[in-house]
Amino acid sequence: MTDRKAQLAANLAQVEERIASSCAAAGRKREEVTLIVVTKTYPASDVRILHELGVRHVAENRDQDAAPKATACADLSLTWHFVGQLQTNKVRSVTSYADVVQSVDRAKLVTALSAAAVRGERELGCLVQVALDAESGERGERGGVAPDGVEELAAVIDAAPGLRLDGLMTVAPLAGEYAGRQRAAFDRLMEISSRLRAGHPAANMVSAGMSGDLEDAVAAGATHVRVGTAVLGVRPRLG
Numbered sequence: 001m002t003d004r005k006a007q008l009a010a011n012l013a014q015v016e017e018r019i020a021s022s023c024a025a026a027g028r029k030r031e032e033v034t035l036i037v038v039t040k041t042y043p044a045s046d047v048r049i050l051h052e053l054g055v056r057h058v059a060e061n062r063d064q065d066a067a068p069k070a071t072a073c074a075d076l077s078l079t080w081h082f083v084g085q086l087q088t089n090k091v092r093s094v095t096s097y098a099d100v101v102q103s104v105d106r107a108k109l110v111t112a113l114s115a116a117a118v119r120g121e122r123e124l125g126c127l128v129q130v131a132l133d134a135e136s137g138e139r140g141e142r143g144g145v146a147p148d149g150v151e152e153l154a155a156v157i158d159a160a161p162g163l164r165l166d167g168l169m170t171v172a173p174l175a176g177e178y179a180g181r182q183r184a185a186f187d188r189l190m191e192i193s194s195r196l197r198a199g200h201p202a203a204n205m206v207s208a209g210m211s212g213d214l215e216d217a218v219a220a221g222a223t224h225v226r227v228g229t230a231v232l233g234v235r236p237r238l239g
Contacts, residue, residue, distance in 0.1 A: 002049075004045075004046070004049060005049050005052070005053070007233070008046065008049050008050060008053060008231065008232070009053055011230060011231045011232070011233070012050075012053055012054075012055070012231055014230070015035065015214075015227055015230050015231055016035070018214060018215065018230075019033055019035060019214065019218060019225065021215075022214065022215045022218035022219060023218055025219065026218055026219045026221075028218070028221075032223065033218055033222065033223060033224070033225060034057055034223060034224045034225075035055070035057065035224075035225060035227060036057040036058065036059045036081055036207070036224055036225065036226045036227070037050055037055050037057065037058050037059070037227060037228065037231050037232070038058075038059045038060075038061070038083065038210075038226050038227065038228030038232075039058045039059065039060060039069070039228070039232065040059070040060050040061050040062065040065060040066075040084075040228065041065070042232050043069075044068075044069045044072035044073055046232060047069060047072075047073050047076070047078070048073060048076065050231075051073070051076045051077075051078060055078075056077065056078060056079060057078070057079045057081060057224075058078055058079075058080060058081070059080070059081040059082070059083045059102075059226055059228075060080070060081075060082060060083070060084070061082070061083050061084025061085075062084055063082075063086075063090040063093050063094050066080070066082065066094070066097065066098075067093050067094075067096070067097060070097035070098075071097070074097075079099045079100065080097050080098050080099050080100075081098065081099070081100045081101075081102055081207075081226075082094050082098040082100070082101045082102065082103065083102045083103055083169070083226060084103060085103055085105075085142070085143040086101065086103055086104075086109060088108060088109060088112040091109070091112040091113055091116050092116045092119075094116075095113060095116040095117050095120055095122060095124055096120060098124065099124070099125060100124070100125035100126070100127065100166060101113060101124060101125070101126050101127070102127040102129065102169040102207050103127070103129045103143055103144075103169065104126045104127060104128055104129060104153070104157060105128070105129045105131070105139060105140075105143050105144050105145045105153070106139070106145070106153070107153065107156050110126070110153070110156050110157050110160050110163065111160070113126065113160070113162075113163060114160035114161055114162050114163050115162075116162075117161070117162030117163060118161050118162040122162065123162060123163070123164055124162060124163050124164065125163075125164045125166040125205075126157045126163050126164065126165060126166060127166055127167050127168055127169040127205060127207055128145060128150050128153050128154050128157070128165075128167075128168050128169070128196075129143055129144040129145065129168075129169050129170065129171075130144055130145065130147060130150055130168055130169070130170045130189060130192060131143065131144025131145060131146055131147075131170070131173070132144075132147065132170060132172075132173045132176065132178045132185050132188060132189070133173035133174070133175050133176035133178065133179075134146035134147075136148050136149070137149065140173070141173070141174065141175060142171055142174075144170065144171070147188075147192055150168070150192055150196060151195070151196065151199070154196055154199075154200060154203065158200060158203075165200055165202070165203045166202075166203060166204075166205040167193065167196070167203045167204055167205030167206055167207070167223070168189060168192060168193050168196065168203075168205070168206055168207070169206075169207040169208070170185065170186070170189045170207075170208050171210075172185050172186070172208075172209075172210075172213055173185060182209075182213040182216040182217075183216040183219060183220060186208050186209065186213075186216055186217050186219075186220035186221075186222060187220050189206060189208055189220070189222075190206065190220050190221045190222075193206050193221075204223065205223050205224060206221060206222045206223045206224065207222065207223070207224040207225075207226060208220070208222040208224075208225070209222050209225040209226065209227075210225070210226050210227060210228070211227050211228060211229045211230035211231075214227060214230075
């Protein structure tokens with residue numbers, strides 16, 4: 001085993017233990033939570049090692065990094081998640097490899113994603129990104145729609161050809177009433193999810209929690225956690 005593979009295996013084992021312990025504490029089954037490894041800034045070789053170690057869900061946040069990496073790993077059975085803020089001029093590229101876009105936060109983006117998915121003869125999973133730091137009608141500091149805009153945007157996705165409404169995503173906010181209160185933030189997301197599922201029962205995916213707060217996300221009821229640093233190590237500074 002190479003040094004890098006041994007390192008990633010050890011890190012994955014630690015994260016797995018954290019998820020399993022959190023599930024046990026919350027009275028949940030381990031299989032209720034899917035680990036998505038965020039591979040941004042790391043090479044395709046790491047993605048290959050992760051696949052060897054059993055990882056099947058990976059995430060990226062920049063198309064210019066993700067597109068060549070996805071091409072280099074096209075022979076692997078992976079589900080690719082796009083989690084970054086997405087500009088409409090990148091949509092055609094992103095829909096060529098992403099299976100799920102977790103950062104849908106405006107109708108204009110839905111229109112572009114739908115057109116690209118239909119053109120590529122693909123069905124694309126979409127999550128509404130919820131900004132818990134946004135006032136009504138505004139977008140969040142790191143993207144996302146305000147809570148009172150979720151239902152309307154979800155309906156737009158649900159009606160769009162080529163798209164599948166899978167659920168919700170959030171990033172624990174750095175400002176506002178939920179700053180530093182990750183568990184409260186994730187509980188709020190679950191409330192919004194419960195309301196959404198009343199009208200869209202299949203939209204049951206809740207993506208929340210990262211390396212530092214995955215326990216809070218699992219305790220709240222998240223179905224997917226997005227973990228990068230705890231698996232791959234501290235990222236090199238960009239630029």
